[in-house]
Amino acid sequence: MKRLLLVLILIATPLWAVQPDEVLDDPVLEDRARELSKGLRCLVCRNESIDESNADLAKDMRVLVRERLVAGDSDQDVIDFLVERYGEYVLLTPSATGANLALWLAAPIMLLLGGGIAVVYLRGRAKPAAAEALSKDEQTRLAELMKD
Amino acid sequence: MIVELGHFTLILAFVVAIVQSIVPLVGAQKGWRGWMAMGEPAATAQFLLVGFSFAALTYAFVTSDFSLRLVVLNSHTLKPMLYKVTGVWGNHEGSLLLWILILALFGAMASWFGGNLPPRLRARVIAVQGAIGVAFIAFLLFTSNPFLRLEIPPFDGQDLNPLLQDPGLAFHPPFLYIGYVGLSMSFSFAVAALIEGRVDAAWGRWVRPWTLLAWLNLTIGIALGSWWAYYELGWGGFWFWDPVENASFMPWLLAAALLHSAIVVEKREALKSWTILLAILAFGFSLIGAFIVRSGVLTSVHAFANDPERGVYLLAITGIFMGGALTLFAARAGAMQAKGVFGLVSREGALVANNVLLAVSCFVVFVGTIWPLVAEMFFDRKLSVGPPFFDMAFTPFMVALAIILPLGAILPWKRANLRRSMQPLWGVLALAIAVGALVWTLQTGRTILAPIGALLAVWLVAGAAVDIWTRTGRGELPSKLRRMKNLPRADWGKAVGHAGFGVTIFGVAALTAWQIEDIRVAQIGDTYTVGNYEVTLVDVARVQGSNYVSTMAQIDVLENGRQLDRLTPEKRVYPVAGMPTTEAAINNGFTRDVYVVIGDPQDNGGWAVRTFIKPYANWIWAGAIIMALGGILSLTDRRFRVAAGAKRARAPEQGMPAE
Numbered sequence: 001m002k003r004l005l006l007v008l009i010l011i012a013t014p015l016w017a018v019q020p021d022e023v024l025d026d027p028v029l030e031d032r033a034r035e036l037s038k039g040l041r042c043l044v045c046r047n048e049s050i051d052e053s054n055a056d057l058a059k060d061m062r063v064l065v066r067e068r069l070v071a072g073d074s075d076q077d078v079i080d081f082l083v084e085r086y087g088e089y090v091l092l093t094p095s096a097t098g099a100n101l102a103l104w105l106a107a108p109i110m111l112l113l114g115g116g117i118a119v120v121y122l123r124g125r126a127k128p129a130a131a132e133a134l135s136k137d138e139q140t141r142l143a144e145l146m147k148d
Numbered sequence: 149m150i151v152e153l154g155h156f157t158l159i160l161a162f163v164v165a166i167v168q169s170i171v172p173l174v175g176a177q178k179g180w181r182g183w184m185a186m187g188e189p190a191a192t193a194q195f196l197l198v199g200f201s202f203a204a205l206t207y208a209f210v211t212s213d214f215s216l217r218l219v220v221l222n223s224h225t226l227k228p229m230l231y232k233v234t235g236v237w238g239n240h241e242g243s244l245l246l247w248i249l250i251l252a253l254f255g256a257m258a259s260w261f262g263g264n265l266p267p268r269l270r271a272r273v274i275a276v277q278g279a280i281g282v283a284f285i286a287f288l289l290f291t292s293n294p295f296l297r298l299e300i301p302p303f304d305g306q307d308l309n310p311l312l313q314d315p316g317l318a319f320h321p322p323f324l325y326i327g328y329v330g331l332s333m334s335f336s337f338a339v340a341a342l343i344e345g346r347v348d349a350a351w352g353r354w355v356r357p358w359t360l361l362a363w364l365n366l367t368i369g370i371a372l373g374s375w376w377a378y379y380e381l382g383w384g385g386f387w388f389w390d391p392v393e394n395a396s397f398m399p400w401l402l403a404a405a406l407l408h409s410a411i412v413v414e415k416r417e418a419l420k421s422w423t424i425l426l427a428i429l430a431f432g433f434s435l436i437g438a439f440i441v442r443s444g445v446l447t448s449v450h451a452f453a454n455d456p457e458r459g460v461y462l463l464a465i466t467g468i469f470m471g472g473a474l475t476l477f478a479a480r481a482g483a484m485q486a487k488g489v490f491g492l493v494s495r496e497g498a499l500v501a502n503n504v505l506l507a508v509s510c511f512v513v514f515v516g517t518i519w520p521l522v523a524e525m526f527f528d529r530k531l532s533v534g535p536p537f538f539d540m541a542f543t544p545f546m547v548a549l550a551i552i553l554p555l556g557a558i559l560p561w562k563r564a565n566l567r568r569s570m571q572p573l574w575g576v577l578a579l580a581i582a583v584g585a586l587v588w589t590l591q592t593g594r595t596i597l598a599p600i601g602a603l604l605a606v607w608l609v610a611g612a613a614v615d616i617w618t619r620t621g622r623g624e625l626p627s628k629l630r631r632m633k634n635l636p637r638a639d640w641g642k643a644v645g646h647a648g649f650g651v652t653i654f655g656v657a658a659l660t661a662w663q664i665e666d667i668r669v670a671q672i673g674d675t676y677t678v679g680n681y682e683v684t685l686v687d688v689a690r691v692q693g694s695n696y697v698s699t700m701a702q703i704d705v706l707e708n709g710r711q712l713d714r715l716t717p718e719k720r721v722y723p724v725a726g727m728p729t730t731e732a733a734i735n736n737g738f739t740r741d742v743y744v745v746i747g748d749p750q751d752n753g754g755w756a757v758r759t760f761i762k763p764y765a766n767w768i769w770a771g772a773i774i775m776a777l778g779g780i781l782s783l784t785d786r787r788f789r790v791a792a793g794a795k796r797a798r799a800p801e802q803g804m805p806a807e
Contacts, residue, residue, distance in 0.1 A: 019747075020669045020756050041532045047390050049534065052383060092534025094519070099527040106515045107508065107541045114504040122492045122500060125418060 018051065019059065024066055033066045036078055039092050040065070049092055151216060154204020155295035158245075161197035161252070162285040164190055168255070168278030172271035176343075184267050187274035188259035194281060195249075195256035202236075202249045205294055209236050215301040218242060218294045224307040224724050226695040234318035235308045240442060240458075241294035243321055247438075248284050250322075250329040254358075255281065258333065265354060272340035273333075280332050283465045291457055307724035310696065316376035324369030324396055328434040330362025331399055334406060335431035335473065338424045342476045345483050347420040352413030355427065357783055359410060363403040364779030370396050371772035382730035384743050384760050386659070386768055389538040394517045395437030398510050402430035405506035408499050416488030416496055416561065421481040422503070428473045433510070435466040445521065491563040498556025502549065509545035516541065550604040550653060553646055554611025558618060572614050580607035591662070601657020608650025612643040637785040645778025652771025658764035669754040679761040681742060682706040686714070688746065688755055696720045698731075701746040701755065705735060717746040741765045 018037075024030040037051035042058035050058040050065075061082070068078045082090050096104045168190035175183025208216045209232050212225050222239045223232055237243040255277035262270045288294070311317070337355040341347045373396070378386045387393065406426040412419040439445070443459025490496040516533045523529040554576065559569050584603030591598060619635055620628040666678040670685040677683070686702040699719040705712045715733035722729070735742040740763045747756030 018667055020667050020750075023667060039534070039536050041534060047388065047532070047534060052385065087530060089530045089532055092532050093536040093540070094523075094531050094533050099523060099529065100519075100531070103515060103519045103523075103533070103537075104541075107512045107545075110508045110511050111504070111545075114508050118500045118504050119492070122490075122497050125486065125489055125496070126491045 018062065022059070022062055022066065024070065029066070029069050032075060033062070033069055036065055036069075036075055037062055040079075040082060041090050041092050043086060043090065150204050151208050151213065151295055151297075154201040154207075155293075157197040157204070158201040158285065158289065158295070161194050161201065161248075162282065162289060164194045164197060165252075165278050165281040165285055168194055169275050169282050171275075172278075173275035176268045176271040176275070179268075181267070184271035187271045187278070190278065191252070191255040191259040191274050194278070195252040198245075198249050198252040198285075202245055205242060205245060206233060206236050209233065212305065214303070214305055215297050216294075217296045217298050220298065220302055220305045222308050223305040224695060225304055226724075227308060227313070228694055230315075231308055231313045231318065234312075237321050238308050238312045238318075241288070241292045243325070244284070244288050244292055245294055246322065247325050247329060248281065248288060250325050251277070251281050251284060251332060254329060254333050258336070269337075269340050269344060269351075272343055273336045276336035276339045277332065280336070280469065283468070287458075287461050287465065291461055304724075307695065307722060310720065310722035310725050310727050310729050311380060313722075314376060314380060316372055316380070320369055320372040320376060322369075323365045323372060327362050327364075327366025327369050327396075327403070328399060328437065330358060330365060331403060331427075331431040331434050333358035334362065334403075334427040335469075338427035339473050339476060341424060342473070342480045345480055347413065347424060347484050349414050349417050352410045352415075352417075352423070355423075356407065356410045356414065359403055359406050359427075359430075360779050360783050363400065363407055364776045364783070366396065366400045366403060367772055367776040367779065370400060371769045371776075374772075375769045378765065379732055379734055379743075380729070382732055382745050383758070384663075384732070384741075384762055384765070386656075386765070389516075389535045391517050392441050394513050395440045398513055398517075399430055399433040399437060401506050401510035401513070402426060402433055405503045405510075406430050408502050408506075412488075412496055412499050416490065418486040418488035418490070418496060419500070419503075420484035420486060421477075424481065424484065425477060426503070426507070428470070428477060432466065432470045432473075433514075435462070435469065439463055439466055440517070488562075490561065493559070493564045493566055495556070495559045495561045495564070497564075498552060498559050501552055502556065505545050505549045505552075509542055509549075512541050512545070513538065546653070547600070547604065550608055550649065553649070554607055554615070557611065557615050557642065557646060572618050573611060576607060576610040576614055579610055580604070595661050597657050598661035601654050601661070605650040605654035605657075608653070609647045612647040612650070615646070616640070616643045638782045641778045641780070641782030641785070643778070644781055645775050648771045648774030648776075648778055650771070651767050651774055655764050655767030655769075655771055659762055659768065662763040664761040666759040668757060669750050669752070670757045671752075671754040674754075678759045680707060681712070681759075681761065682709075683744070683757075683759055685755065685757060688749075691718075693720065695724065696722045699746065701744075701757070703733070703744050703746075703757070705742050705744075713742070715742070715744050717744050719746055736766060738766070739764060 018034070024033060034051060038049050040050050040061065042048045042050045042053035042055050042061070044055050044057050045053045048058075050061045065078055065082070068081060073081070079091070088095060094100050094103060168187055171183050171190070172185075172187030175181070175186065205218075207213075208219050209223055210229070212219065212223060212232070214220050218239060218241050222235050222242070227235070231238075235242075237246040255274055258265075258270065258273050258277060262273070265273070334355055337351070337358065341351055370393075373393070374386045377388070378384055406423065409419050409423040409426055413423050439459065439462040443456075443462055445459055488496065516538055519533045520531055523531050554573060555569060558572070580603045583606045584599045587602040588596075588599040616632060616635065616639065617628075619639060620631040623631075664679045666676070666683075668676065670676065672685055672687060675682055675684040682705070684704040684706070686704055688699060688701045691698040691700045697720065700716050701718070703715045703717065705715060713735040715735060717733040718731040720729045720731060721727070730745055732743055732745045734744075740761055743760040743762050743765075745758040747758060749755055
């Protein structure tokens with residue numbers, strides 16, 4: 001049952017995520033809060049952002065994000081604050097530092113590698129065409145024929 | 149009694165599978181015809197035995213036989229009949245039995261429809277398929293036996309997880325499993341070819357329909373799962389980059405790559421060793437997927453999923469089959485000599501680019517999925533890799549794929565002239581850019597996502613149409629139409645499949661960019677506006693369902709003052725399972741869905757209501773279905789049915805030495 005796990009884990013209670021009473025009056029701040037929430041992990045859920053989660057902790061974190069924003073923090077300040085408090089586990093977008101560089105560079109490196117191998121291979125496939133085109137005998141024969 | 153018989157036939161199937169995996173293999177090696185021929189009846193027998201076993205388990209579920217542990221844990225007398233049946237595979241043990249049933253079915257199909265295969269190759273394919281069967285039946289019998297009885301049967305069961313009591317999810321696993329297990333056929337063909345030491349055009353032709361069948365079922369399965377998540381989880385997401393989802397997505401990506409590289413093998417006798425490797429890896433990712441999902445290694449925060457024994461066993465199966473096949477590959481790949489010669493710019497070149505993009509994108513998903521595990525084990529960092537990462541790292545590959553697709557699809561084989569090949573596509577490109585620009589101007593101050601999505605979608609869909617059109621050659625319209633009708637089904641399948649990809653891209657881009665969301669507390673009788681719609685909360689009432697209690701809201705949706713629909717979102721509680729679920733109510737439309745969810749009652753007597761306008765949501769799954777349809781069209785191509793080319797290729801085979 002592929003979904004079974006997903007299901008059981010995602011849903012402890014019906015998903016309700018952001019509650020009406022949490023929504024900030026200032027739409028600009030609220031938008032920023034939503035955007036930030038989407039990148040922050042609900043620590044007790046699996047692979048769920050606090051924006052989607054219905055867990056109590058997620059609600060606390062959403063409220064916390066909004067408090068910081070109302071207090072005038074920048075987006076980065078809020079993120080730093082949460083990372084300091086909960087560890088980098090809270091970030092759904094892993095930071096590109098240290099060993100994580102391997103994660104971030106995996107795609108471009110593999111693409112370059114794969115693309116490079118592919119080009120070398122394709123060039124190799126093209127070569128026999130030139131070699132096979134005409135052998136020496138054939139060339140002399142062709143030359144003879146062309147004389148006529 | 150029937151249950152015991154089912155248990156017994158499963159054990160018999162295990163024995164038959166052992167015979168099936170050894171005798172034909174030895175026969176093929178020694179050239180003993182009798183031993184080779186043993187594979188076919190064995191494969192059929194294994195399928196019939198597993199089939200009976202599965203039927204016995206289904207019988208136990210249908211008759212609510214609560215002396216069976218599995219039935220107690222996953223069923224209930226009050227459950228609707230449909231879900232009693234689908235409950236058979238709504239759990240680890242039953243779903244594994246379904247997996248084995250499909251595995252046996254594929255082995256049997258290889259013997260039923262493999263008449264045009266050289267006997268040696270067929271014997272080996274069936275033997276490898278049998279070996280996979282042995283591993284999984286042993287896994288089922290020794291670690292997860294579904295036929296265990298209880299000494300003291302309870303009066304009633306504990307019910308199936310209510311979220312699984314849903315048509316979308318009920319039929320999601322069978323499709324997915326046909327996909328996963330279907331890739332075992334490609335794997336068996338690859339291993340058989342490696343033992344044989346030769347891969348030719350005919351091999352490419354034989355392996356393709358199996359891959360196509362697996363891929364199209366995987367497409368349907370994934371689409372069903374995504375659609376289910378959309379309407380059931382209550383906030384209308386369609387893809388979460390969850391390890392469990394990625395587990396099904398990775399084999400899909402590799403199967404798509406395999407599908408394309410097998411064409412090069414078939415038409416041009418090149419890319420042989422790469423195609424073999426892809427076939428091995430595609431099934432490898434199916435196994436890794438099974439491991440991820442069933443071992444709970446990536447979800448270790450949740451104790452119920454944590455079963456080290458299963459995990460170790462599955463890891464061992466994966467290790468043995470991948471290790472064995474890759475070792476064989478390393479030893480034999482050198483013998484695969486490519487014949488076809490072609491330039492960098494050619495259909496072959498485009499298909500290689502397709503393969504690079506698909507394979508690397510699969511690799512990216514894989515790295516992202518296992519990175520938290522790697523980081524914790526080796527770098528002592530506890531971190532998350534979530535949707536933002538995947539969106540960022542994965543999307544460029546799909547965009548690149550979409551950009552090169554229409555051109556690659558019409559490039560001639562061997563050697564192409566870019567300028568000449570682009571000629572019929574300039575109009576399409578202009579149209580695509582125009583539509584993208586139009587979308588850009590119509591939406592103000594939003595992301596560039598939607599215009600790009602629209603541009604790519606038009607480029608793909610119109611490009612597919614041009615692909616078909618250019619195939620009809622020169623001449624008057626009637627003769628062109630006639631030729632169009634007579635084009636091979638595979639050509640139509642290709643165009644339809646590619647167009648479906650475009651439709652899905654547009655759906656994803658439009659939904660992501662243009663979704664409107666409204667969260668509020670509404671009193672009964674309140675009317676408010678969301679987008680172009682007026683929404684009224686008419687009533688909320690308690691309703692008794694067959695095996696649940698529901699809080700059902702009546703919500704009117706008006707468009708331009710006219711009643712569009714009355715939606716009834718629910719919150720259900722399943723008392724036996726002790727679980728609540730949300731049932732979103734959706735007004736489906738061609739250009740948008742109106743999606744409402746009822747939440748909790750508030751202190752002031754109102755209800756929390758969430759309303760979404762989801763533009764072009766259905767296009768996501770429609771595109772997937774169109775892709776699958778393309779697969780079906782290709783599959784019905786006469787070449788695969790008649791296997792005309794196969795007969796031709798068989799003649800020289802007999803004259804060749806065995807090894």
